[in-house]
Amino acid sequence: MAVFTEDEQQRIQKAVAEAEKNTSGEVRVCIEKTCSDEALDRAAKYFTQLEMHKTKLRNGVLIYVATVDRKFAIIGDAGINNVVPADFWDNTKENMLNHLKVGNLVDGIVTGVQQAGQQLKKYFPYLVDDKNELPDDIAFMDGQ
Numbered sequence: 001m002a003v004f005t006e007d008e009q010q011r012i013q014k015a016v017a018e019a020e021k022n023t024s025g026e027v028r029v030c031i032e033k034t035c036s037d038e039a040l041d042r043a044a045k046y047f048t049q050l051e052m053h054k055t056k057l058r059n060g061v062l063i064y065v066a067t068v069d070r071k072f073a074i075i076g077d078a079g080i081n082n083v084v085p086a087d088f089w090d091n092t093k094e095n096m097l098n099h100l101k102v103g104n105l106v107d108g109i110v111t112g113v114q115q116a117g118q119q120l121k122k123y124f125p126y127l128v129d130d131k132n133e134l135p136d137d138i139a140f141m142d143g144q
Helices: 005-021 039-049 091-102 103-121
Strands: 026-032 060-066 072-075
Touching: 005 026, 005 103, 026 039, 026 103, 039 060, 039 072, 060 103, 072 091, 072 103, 091 103
Parallel strands: 026 060
Antiparallel strands: 060 072
């Protein structure tokens, strides 16, 4: 799926790696072209498919974007949802949306990743023995 140039992919992957330097949380980006479901439902499906629920502290975050249908969602695992307020991701979503509305897909995703890392740092600070439990690369899906 040729959604991003190589430089854009590297920029997103670098944002993920940087975000994870300050938190024990894990961030992934999942991209597909179309989404016939609700974005949050699709994000939940891919969250499980990518085995994000298997992190030690259950503190994985998935940023999901359907590029053609212009849908996106942020979903966090149980470990996050048990300790954060209900509106925890609202500000991150709004800041992403400001970029996405004007067609800045990469900037929107990078903003979301950076803010997710900052938010996670408050509740899940980096641990000395922290391991990168999930890949930093973008998960490209085919909509199945």
